[in-house]
Amino acid sequence: MTDAKERLPGRSRPTLLVANRGEIAARIIRSARSEGYRTVAIYSEPDHDALHTRLADVAVAIGGRSPRESYLDIDKILAAARRCGATAVHPGYGFLSENPAFARACEESSLVFVGPTAASIEAMANKRRAKALVSEAGVPCIPGYTPEGAGTDDDTLVRAADEIGYPVMIKAADGGGGRGMRLVQSADELAAQLLSARSEARGAFGSDEIILEKALVNARHVEVQIFADSHGNVIHLGERDCSIQRRHQKIIEECPSPAVDADLRRRMGAAAIAAARACDYRGAGTVEFLLQANGEFYFLEMNTRLQVEHPVTEMVTGLDLVAWQLAVSRGERLPLSQDEVRLCGHAIEVRLYAEDPDNQFLPQTGQILHWQAPAGDGIRCDHAITHRGTVSPFYDPMLGKLISSGRDREQARLRLQQALSGLEFIGPKNNAYFLSRLVADPVFAAGDATTGFLDSEGLYLLHSATQESQPELQHAAIATVLMHNCGLAPADLRSDRADWRNSNHSTPFYYRLQRDNIVFECQLRPLPHRTYLVESTGEAFQLALIHAGKDRAVLSVDGVEQAVIFHHRAPTLFTLLEGRQMGWRDCTHAPASTGNDPGDGVLRSPMDGTVTALCVKPGQPVRSGETLAVVEAMKMEHPLKADCDGTVGELGAAAGDQVRGGQLLVRIEPAVTPSSSGVSTATP
The missing domain is CATH 3.30.1490.20 (ATP-grasp fold, A domain)
Structure with a gap:
């Protein structure tokens, strides 16, 4: 990476500034460089060491921490473009990608905006106006x-x-x-x-x-990728099925849709092209529909940009959509006609999020302790994850995208399942294990999932995962053995004295390992030759430590060898087994109580974020379930509710404050009621 002030502007080589961050910035930079462009990255204060800044030829600091202070600041971005001699700007997705004012400002600054015109963006930016426009063009609307x-x-x-x-x-x-x-x-x-x-x-x-x-319940969310040039040519590149969503955000996408045949693809493609022509479109865009079981489909909206899920279209068509965008922005004609477009095989994408599926999918922040991108036949991973990088609270919690392709849907699905089970990510809680369960679910495997899938199956998938006591106890047993050995040098681990703390094999060790709010009482009894008997909650496991290195170990659990990736940062040991991350806190010598039991009236921020609303004041009576505050983090609002009846005592923040995860927001003095013995007691 070279600082911008060391480079002279005005080169004949085209220079592309990428007005975005994260995986999409990295992905655009790679394609642009392969097309011969000089590339410029911009970065905010939290993104100083981000991957996209290292991949670009030039990186420019634009300051600020929040999106509004950085990636949404048009003046800062245009100033960076002038400073580096940029000739074009690619907005990626999100941020300013669908902001007509930004497209217009680029044009007025003699910068090529890699996307549609400001007028086209404006025509589709408002759902009310967009529906009226496409309806006149004969596109069916909800x-x-x-x-x-x-x-x-x-x-x-x-x-x-x-x-x-x-x-x-x-x-x-x-x-x-x-x-x-x-x-x-x-x-x-x-x-x-x-x-x-x-x-x-x-x-x-x-x-x-x-x-x-x-509301069309249990429909499918199917979108059509369209492309248009400035010479009047408009084609579509097939459809994507994006039906599996949570909070109306897509988490699994695939191409083609298992519900669309050739005739339906032709009709939906024609409707998408009609919508694009209605707004005089140019470049890459996506027309989204709801598809009912009877084959009827209705316009939802048009996204006037590259979509997050564009890689599945690339895997099936063999095309580079960013390269196409750049060609169209140079005034070239589309390289293919509609008749020349071919869809070969199947591709599926999952979005990896830093979030906690066990806790209402709340966004997570923190340092990335271990990462290795998955690889294999038909596997692609678009990401901007770096070892020791940080997931900040200022931006979307998406870590990246894992994409698989195969000769058919089942091969692509099995490859994706394998890649998820071998995913090497240790850091903030994430949805990888939840995704692996989704991909393995019989409804998804059969291609029958609709937009109502997570409403009907999501809670089952979550609850069944948390109630899998045997795997969790097995994890606890493995964590106990690793914790027992985590302070040893590699030479000690290879000796017969792996049980160096106690040469008497008959004397057990007692460990208390806490995972979230659950404490596992584990008894470890060393046996000869690095073998251990571990008992936890009535279950017993015999484990042999076959090999342990810096960040991975091989253990035999009841005769079955398993590879475990781990990272120890006292007092927590993180384990990763078959794609499932768990964090174990050594509380062997800590008090038994966690100190913050449900119903204690202590309301803390569940993540780093901004208090957008504080609904109570000291002395105010509240009831259990009443919303007391709203915290916004990573583009989502999270209402926080009282867990008991009582009176507001202490406030730890005010509306507009930036808060850290775990910070006290409201303390409730629980209501006092008479007990059956006549003595007043606090009732949570």
């Missing part, structure tokens, strides 16, 4: 209510919802990415959900304009 002006007040929306019929979907007219969206099952919920959706939309998009649509 029934609903798309008001403007006086028709946007809540009373009018309530009446409109009654006419549409429940369930209805609330959508932020200027939104995307699942923000400002709420599924409403009945009239009783509508007022509260409107308030919540408007608040989130206003904070995310600067507009609280709302539209209503009939």
Whole structure:
């Protein structure tokens, strides 16, 4: 990486500034360099050592920490472009990619904007206007209510919802990415959900304009990749199925859709092309539809940018969509006609998130302690993960994307399952194990998943995972053996004195290992030749430590050899077994109580973030389940509720404050009620 001030502008070689970060910035830089471009990365303060800054020819600091202070600051980005002699700007996805003001500012600064015109972005930026435009072009739209002006007040929306019929979907007219969206099952919920959706939309998009649509339950979310040049050519590159979502955000995408045959693909492709022509489109775009079981489909929205899930289209078509974007931006014609497009095989993508599936998918932050990208036949991993890098609270929690391809869907699925089970990531909690369970689920394996899949199967997948006592106890036994040996040098591990702390094999060691809020009482009894008998919660395992290196070990568990990746940072030992990460805190000599039991009235921030609302004040009475505060982190709002009845005592933050994970926000003095013996007691 070379600092920008050491390089002279004005070269004949085209220079591309990537106005983004993370995996998409790294992915664009790789393709641009292969196309002969000089590349420029920009970075905020938290991204000083990020991977995309190392891959680019030039990296420029734009300062700031939050998106608004950095990657959303148009003036800073244009100044960086001038400083480096950039001739073009690629916006990636998210941030300013669908901001018409940014596209227009680039054009006014004589920079080629690698994307559609500002007018095209503007035409599709608002869901109300977009639906009206594509409807005129003959594209079927979901029934609903798309008001403007006086028709946007809540009373009018309530009446409109009654006419549409429940369930209805609330959508932020200027939104995307699942923000400002709420599924409403009945009239009783509508007022509260409107308030919540408007608040989130206003904070995310600067507009609280709302539209209503009939909720199509158990439909499929199918999108069509389109491409257009400046010579009037528009084609589609097939469809992607993005039905598996949580919080209206996609987590698994595949190409082609298992529900789309050749005739349906032709009809959906024609509708997508009609939508693109309606807004005089140019470049890469995606037209999204809801597909019902009877083959009817309805327009959702058009994304005027490259999609997160574009790699599955690339794997099936063999095309580089970023290279196509650059060619179109240079004024070239599309390299293929519609008849020349071929879809070969199948590809599936999963999005890796730093989040805790066991705790409402809350975003996670922290340092990456171990990482090795998966590899193998048909495996691709788009990421910007670096060893000892940090997942910050300022940006989206997506770590990267794992993509598999195969001659058919089943081969691609099995390859993806294998790659997930061998994923080497230790750091913040993540969704890798949850994804592996999704990919192995019989409904997904059969290709039958719809948008309602996680609503019906997600809780089962989570609960069944947490109730798998045998694997968890086995993990605890492995962690106990590793903890017992973690202070030893490699030479000691290879000797017969791996039990160096006690040469008497008959005397057991007692360990208390805490995982989240569960404490495992483990008894370890050393046997000869680095063999141990470990008992935990009534289960006994015989383990042999075959080999232990710096960050991985091979153990025999009841005669079955297993490879374990681990990282020890006192007092926590992280283990990774078949893609499932667990963190074990050695609390052998700590008090038995965790000190923060549910129902104690102590409300802490679940992650680093910003307090967007504090709904109570000292002395105010509250009831269990009442929302006391809202914390925003990684583009999502998280309401925090009282866990007991009582009176607000201490406040640890104010609205607008940046807070750390675990920081006290509200302390409730639990209500006091008379006990059966006549003595007053605090009741959580």
